[in-house]
Each structure stands twice: as structure tokens, then as C-alpha cells.
Amino acid sequence: MDSITVYIQQDDFSFQPLEIPLGIQMSMMEVLKGEGYETIEGICGGMALCGTCRVEVLNKDEINLEGANDNEICMLETLPCYTGNCRLSCQLQVTEKLDGMKIRIPADTL
């Protein structure tokens, strides 16, 4: 496998596929910022400290996604808009485990 595909929900609820090469040593926060998603801010630079890169994973039970560690959960739980499907995209390293992931990117910054 040379690349994975992540699906990003659009305003009309359809999904836009995003192919990401494996081995790029980047987090989804960096990838999404690079793709121009402006509500992904990543102010703290990927330290799970600010919550400004949060995304909602819509099919977490259908894919092989690893759960959040304590550090990430603690950050997520301080966000007023937290739902059980929220993840910090800075903590989602691009690996084959993200293949097929469907995400919703928040419409607004925090």
C-alpha cells in the first residue's frame, strides 16, 4: 500500500476523497492545513494543547483507528463542543490505520 484515502464530508453531506501518500511523516492536522481547510488551525503546532485542529470521525467503529490516548482525551474533554467522535487531527498520524476514515471538519474555529 503506497497511499491511503480519507473521505471528507462536504456541505452537501457528500464525501470528497483525499488520497494521502504513506510515509510522509505528517499528521492529519498538517495534511488538512496543507489542503487549505481554514478551520483547522493547529495553533499549538501539534502538541494536543489547543484543540483547534479537532475533527469528527464519522465511522470510527468501522475502521482500524486507534483510540485517543489520555493526553488527547483530556484536551478533547475540555472543549465545549466535544462529542464522543471528536479527535484532534494533530494526533492522527498518517498511517494505513486511517485508510477509509470519514471525517467532518468543523465549519467554525473554536
Next chain:
Amino acid sequence: MITTDICIIGAGPVGLFAIFEAGLLKMRCHLVDYLPQVGGQLSEIYPKKPIYDIPGYPIVGAQELVDNLMEQAKPFDPTFTLGERVEEIEKQEDGSFILTTHLDTKIHAKVIAIAGGLGCFEPRKPAIENLADYEKNGVEYMVLDPEKYRNKKSVIAGGGDSALDWTMFLADVAAELTMVHRGEMFRGAPDSVDKVKQLAADGKIKLELNSNITGLHGAGKLESVTITNNDGTAKDIPCDYYLALFGLSPKLGPIANWGLNIEKNAINVDTRDYSTNVKGIYAIGDINNYEGKLKLILCGFHEAAIMCHSASELILGKKPTLKYTTVNGVNSF
């Protein structure tokens, strides 16, 4: 009224470095920041984070960098208005500006440099339908005067250091104190977490874990809140104050109202000198936008140096001579 050559809006690393560059050109700076301390997001969000891309420092702590920038700026005697947000800018006939903060502090400056990073840090607000109805009537997002809560029934929500610290402090002040947290783990100093749990075990506070505030009630002012557990059960408890302490997030704020060309939450600038479309107002660091922009501290430092030379020319009417610190050292005012 405070008078200065350059009023720098934002006391983050780029704003602090601009003091030094302005000082070399004999210009005085006054800085305004909404946060109560200097350092911007470095001090507020990640003071202990290491930074690896500051030239000459293979690794430097965020707060250490801020402290060093303050030391570097010291010979030029900067002045500060902290904890205040610039609300209005009025251009004067002579081309200078009067800035007014939300607490009505007025600053007269010949030039303005906006180094506002991502904007003002404002409290994150929970999504509760009628939240705005109770703002200033029982709902608060920061503790300004703890005495306000003396002998009052209060509810604190949040799971970070701020929520933990104020829970410990207000436990002896409030008549009744309930801490509500969405999860079971806290994001805060382990010692604070232990102390809060002990306060709950001793019956000095009520601790509602895995719970959320989902409703606010009262006629004209807050009288009770609904606490909903993650298992779906809900209860109302009487309270005078609901403190929602979910941390801070940056918003562009009043900058959007100053007639500047703004695109994608950033101010468009001319890369020759980082000037905006308003003569005498510059924008440097993460707040500006131009083709090829990189939001890096080191790029902001470069922008600060170029901006100061242009500002000097604007103020003195002639192009400044480039001074090398290797020749003359740093001469304070």
C-alpha cells in the same frame, strides 16, 4: 493619554522583537495585549513546549524565548497595556492615530504595528441555547473578582487548570460549589486534581463527573442549571453563578472593523514593508497575509525589521541608515 512612536498591538514574540528593531532606529514602542501577560500564545498555550526553528537555537523553550525577547527589548524601555483589547483606531489630521481600548485607555501613536497573531484570545463558550441571555446575569467565563462569589451558590464547568484552580480557591469562598466535568480525567496539574478530589471526598464541594451543563434557568438572572449525566439522567440545581472555564481561543475581534483589507482572517500587506492599505498601519507576524506567507516566528522577526525601517521613514521623513549592532553595539535610550 499614553504617547509613543509605534503602538504595537499584540505582545507575542514578533511584537516583542519589533521593540528591539524600533529601538535601534530610536523609536519608542508601547504594546497592548488582551492577555494579562506578554508572550502571546507561547506563554498562554504552550510555555513549556520546545521550539526548534529559531535561528541559532537548536532548541529553545517557548517561555524561555519570550523571556529572552523581553531581555533583548529592555534597553529600549518598552511600555505595556496588558489585559486590554484595542477596540477603536481614529486617524488624526496629522496622520497619527489614537487607539482606545475596551477599558478606555487611550494611546497616541505615530504608527501602528498590528502583531496580533491569530487575534484576541477569547473564552470558549459552551453550546447552550440561551447562554447569551444570562451573560452578565450569572454566566461568566473568567474570574475577575473572587469576592463576588462569597456566600453564593456557584457551579464551575471545565476540566483544565483554570477550572481546577478556581474550584480549589472558591471552595472556601462560595456558599456551595459544584464542579461539573464532561469526563473522568482532568487536564491539569496532578496535584490540583488530587486536591479537588479530596475536597469532594471531604464534602466541601460537589463533583459531578461525566456530566454537562445543558440548561440555564431563571427570570432575568440565573437561578438554576440543568446538569445532564452522560447516561442521560438530568437534574436541576440552584445556583447564582455558572462559571464556564473551557479555556481560550483566538478570534480576530475588533481588528475586522478598522477598514483594513482582510482575507481569510488575515490582513493583506505589501511585502515591501508589510504596510496595510491604511497608511501608517502595518501588520506583521501570523496576522498578515501575502503570497508565499509562512506562519513562522522567524518570518515574523524578518517582517518586524523591515516594518521598522519603513515606519522610521514615515515618522522622520527620510530613509533611516542601516545600523549594524556589530559596529555600535546596542545603545539604550
